[in-house]
Amino acid sequence: MNSPIDLHPAALLGVRARPGSQALFRWRPVAGKVLLTSLEGNWLLLAADEFRRFLEGDVPEDSELHARLKAGNFLRAHFDVRAAADRIRLRKRFLAGGPNLHLLVVTLRCNETCVYCHASRANMDQVHTDMTEETAERAIDLVFRSPSPFLTIEFQGGEPLVNFKVVKHAIEYATDKNRAANKRLQFTMVSNFALLDDEKLEYLLRHRVQLCTSIDGPEKLHNAQRKLPTQDAHQRAVHWIRRVNEAYAAAGLDPTLYHVEALLTTTRETLPLWKEVVDTYVGLGCKALFLRAIDPFGFADRTRQRLEYPREEYLRFYRNAVDYMLELNRQGVQILERYASIFLTKILRGEDPNFLDIRSPSGAGIGALAYNYDGKVFTCDEGRMLHEMGDDTFLLGDVRSHSFRELVGHETVRAMVLASNLDGQPDCVSCTYQPYCGTIPTFNHKNQGSIFGRMRESSVCAVHKGIQDYLFEKLAEADPETLATFDRWTTVRERDHFVQPATSVSE
Amino acid sequence: MTELRFDRQLYSGEAVDQAVKAFAGFAAFELEQTDAHWVVRVTPRDPKLARRLLGELGNHALGLTVQRGGAK
């Protein structure tokens, strides 16, 4: 009888592996078991002894293990090429789509000063950093050249409400263009809400603009990190979150589906406050929380010493927060973690939710484009931020002088597609999580000097691996309530209210 | 005057030429070829900038060589 094997790589030298019976697989110890993943992203958790038998080609055809391996397409003799191809095609469906996310940075001016500011903000008197109506129109003309049938125009800044006139003009111009183009067009706005008033809110609600804001956790932390002269950034954001959510409910929209989305940026100060952060979001009626780690762009670069943290600390924070969220879900409180939702959709559903930073190749230039206030176009918002920091590596062109195909066909886009393809990346090529993961060329460039990066030293890789390790530990535990929560976290419910109403060309 | 010897198997001749042209305003240059090297003799106009000039020239030649796909 085979004895259990030690999963330490050195100990595996004692296994008499017989290659030939196995289809391509990658493996990793998780929670005392062995996680296998296949080329097409199927996965299986094996006990150590089962893993040894798989490696040694000693799996009787009438055994339960054989049935599981065959079902997962891990056996060469029974490898189903068509099934593998279909799975890969489904996972890579986004490749044919074209840029669906278009970020319009309508101004760099901002009324808040945030310690980790992503955006290289400008002071409120720097009106030359406002996008003009003409530039917005040229940008939107390019947006509609995208072959994607789904278009999301996301207004960003600075603080986009500072240049509300152009936001309105862009919405009306795009809506008008869509009468002929007939795309599934949506608008979103990322705002600190401090400049909202009843008139602006009424306009945004009437035009079905999805509203997103930032909440850094409890009031004290939020106000310390996101500074208004009136010192009440949190209170203002909370006030308008409640107003928007009330307006959705009054319009008869399902509050579990329609509510303000809030984003978190995790700084060193956030790490001990995982429970308070989750409670704050739940208290505000938020149904999703994105536990984003800090990144190296904008102000965050200058204040890195104060705000940054080893990724092991972040992962401890992540585990604590998500464990708590799972417990809340058991109590009937609906709250979802966005990273988990993204990875679990790929793991459990075999689909790609098309989150542009976690896919291979990444979405920079082919899934998203960023249009700066002055008309310059970039592969992504991080590329635009690097431009504001003096680095033009990710500049593609200008809305006035370049066609859509010139922008998307730019050699920089090609380079980023190549650099973010995990089939060409050391570490990723043999990583168990390769079917589900992604790398960020702009992050690699900023932190490691090349768009390829070195994953073994990458904090993004550490975070992705750490989160997936956590999720597979939960899957290995197979607690029914956790699995039910994971199922809800991967169930997509369309929010059709935010899709601009279809109008016929004749109207 | 400093002599830089760019190995012909490692640096493209056109890249070295282009790098020299790019820095023409900062030094006097003499160029020579041997079987094994592109030889560049550099006399900086400002001796205080010598280290930086020579270093940037080398980087420029390397960058242009890489852009060309190698020394071929």
Added chain:
Amino acid sequence: MTTPIADLPAGLAAADLASAAVHLLVDEELYPLPAIYGAAYVFIDRCYVFLDRPEGARVRVSLAAKSGAADEAALRALVGEFANELLSCAFRHQITQDNRVLIETATMQALAGAMGQPSLDDLAKFDFSDQGFDDPLGIAMSWEEKHGKKAPKAESEGAP
């Protein structure tokens, strides 16, 4: 004056504190030249990089800190970082050769999918006059060019 680096095999790397530089000897059979280029290039923003070949199949990489000053620990770190980048580049060089078809297919699909069909404006701008087009079978010739009536020859002098 160069001095060996303590925890590295003799002859493989040396440091020159006065010039804030390190010199590494790289075996081209382990690290192909494209990988050496790739790794060297990553450092040109903070180092002056020079390559030479002191002996066959070995490339010496010299990295001099642009700041002009570096202590022993910083130079040792530079060697380590370069070595890691070199390994990464060499490994990537191998992987991209092995997975070339997969990578090319995904890249073509990604770019073609993102660019979409050319518009009439794009086609109007397309340069069809490129002379590099070989057409031995005359496929690009119009029917008239191939089969149409030939123009009458001009009358020659002295013809009756």
